[in-house]
Amino acid sequence: MDGASLRERKKQRTREALIDAAFELFSTKGFEATTVDEIAESVEVSSRTFFRYFGSKEDVATSLQLQQFLDVYSALDERPADEPVMTALRRACVQVLRAYEEGGTDATQFACVMELVQKSPAVLSRSLEMCTEQLDELARRVAVRMGVDPVSDPRPKLVAAVSSAALQVAVRAWREDEPDEKVSDLADRAFALLEAGINYPAARA
Amino acid sequence: MDGASLRERKKQRTREALIDAAFELFSTKGFEATTVDEIAESVEVSSRTFFRYFGSKEDVATSLQLQQFLDVYSALDERPADEPVMTALRRACVQVLRAYEEGGTDATQFACVMELVQKSPAVLSRSLEMCTEQLDELARRVAVRMGVDPVSDPRPKLVAAVSSAALQVAVRAWREDEPDEKVSDLADRAFALLEAGINYPAARA
DNA sequence: ACGACATCTGTCATGCACTGACAGATTCGC
DNA sequence: GCGAATCTGTCAGTGCATGACAGATGTCGT
Structure with missing residues (x-):
């Protein structure tokens, strides 16, 4: 130890x-x-x-979020290699979120971070910055999974960025509109919508 | 005037x-x-x-980017109502980018902003924060286009967030990997990939 | 156990971002 | 023109962040 x-x-x-x-x-x-x-x-x-x-003062608030990214990387490595990328990413993220939700000590700090991110612009700002920093690493791992080159092929970067965006939407919906749901469930649904495609037609008049 | x-x-x-x-x-x-x-x-x-x-000192650097969001809103309003959302968003963004690329005076400041965002963490940070601020408005407009409720239905928020992510990927690819391409073209391709769906299977061993 | 060395910490000094309060200048409505 | 609203500069102050230096503390070989 x-x-x-x-x-x-x-x-x-x-x-x-x-x-x-x-x-x-x-x-x-x-x-x-x-x-x-x-x-x-x-x-x-x-x-x-x-x-x-x-x-910075913000860094101490986002240190926990950085750890979550590392956890997702580990979880992603455990997913079967023949799983489509978005599906693998979905399961990895949901698994990590569930672990935090039921993870005793961290659960309260986890909720505290979410509140800070929502209420303090400086923390949100730093949090978003850290997410984009991690996007490179995530894209690299997605590229490995897809068996393509991470710099010439834009698809891994897109997958990484889009997944991160889906998570942010889920977290935000949780704090603003659906506090009774679990973040993990909201994230799961967001990813499900992405897998299904998002070029929705306009409603019929 | x-x-x-x-x-x-x-x-x-x-x-x-x-x-x-x-x-x-x-x-x-x-x-x-x-x-x-x-x-x-x-x-x-x-x-x-x-x-x-x-x-803040960062705000003066991102003031131009804020204007771009407003331009996209206008361009989106001009798109035919029966166009699928992602397609409409794609055309609106590309149109705005092309206008800046060929728009004389603004073109140099436009490139300057990109450089600042890439080189100065504080500017990147503020830029990302502003983007998420605008995501609400963009989602609202997407919801209107889809004819659904913007708070209960998560799809408009997803579309907005994902589109924003695609743009960020395009801009970043431009500055880091493909400086010879036009941002508008890179963005166009990124959106095209999104429309086609992104749950890519793993490469065959 | 002791000394040489590397590393960590506190103190001091400094620069810059940002804000509230007040007073003087400028513009506006009449 | 004249009072009212608004804008601006000055001043003072707080807080974040960093470099430099000296002293304290842990590390390692003998």
Whole structure:
């Protein structure tokens, strides 16, 4: 479990302490109302040190989301190779979301992140930026799955971008319109619509 | 042309002057290297006034992109009502892009914005945020076109988000991999792939 | 166990983005 | 012209973020 050195373990502890303290303050005072100094103080660390662990105040809020991307990558690797890409991506995402929904400790922070993303423009902004950063990696993995070249063939990038967009729509619908549903179900439905094609005809007059 | 009052015209002039000065400085010194003070000074205005016209330094860079969204809305209204949504959206976007490509003055600023978005994380971040803000309006218009309710039916939101994602992929491919192509053509192809469906099977071993 | 070394941390100083408050200037409606 | 509404500059202040340096702490060889 902890094969790392003392120094490594200490770093990991302060990192987690910073995240916990930040979420605690964010959820009580709100994102913009809490200063980096406050976060650092409640862990008894200088604010200078905070910025040695996180590039910005937003980064500490989106660190959990980054982890989710990594989880999706793992889940995607487990899907059978002959599954169509969107279907594989759909199952991988839904599986990861369900794990967080039923995953005890993380579940509350998971919900907290969603709230921050919706209420704080700066967090939304950083979150979207991180998503596009991860799109390259996701596209690369999709390309491998399709057996095509990830730079000359635009399809993997499209699949990655479109999937990410579907997830964002699902999360947003959950927070704004359908709070009673589970995010995993909404995401599942969004992906299902994508698989079926989306060039809908206009309604008949 | 200028049916507005003196005051309104003056405001419009300083606003445009600020945008021009900002792009001039951004393209020579880079985004993060130019300060708001410099932008304001070169228009002979206090930096406090700058923030009365733009909410942030990033906003002045993305103001042009916002205008493009409005242009797409207009173009979409002109498309025949019986055209399938993705097809209509495709033609509307391509038309707007072509107008900018061949549109003299705007063309250089247009390219400058793309460069800023790619090179400056803060601009990318704000740009993405603005896109999601506009997604609501776009989804609403798509819903009207489809003759469905924009809040209970998730399909309009999906169409909007997916289209936006396709555009982002096209722009990015242009700047990174295919600088010789025209953005409008790349976007056209991306939309074509979406219309055809994207649940690609894996390559045969 | 001890010293040489690498790494981590706090302090200090600095720059820049952004905001509220107030006062003076400009424009507008009459 | 004159009062009212609006715009602008100045000032002061907060918060985020970064570089530089010195001291503290962990690491490793002997």
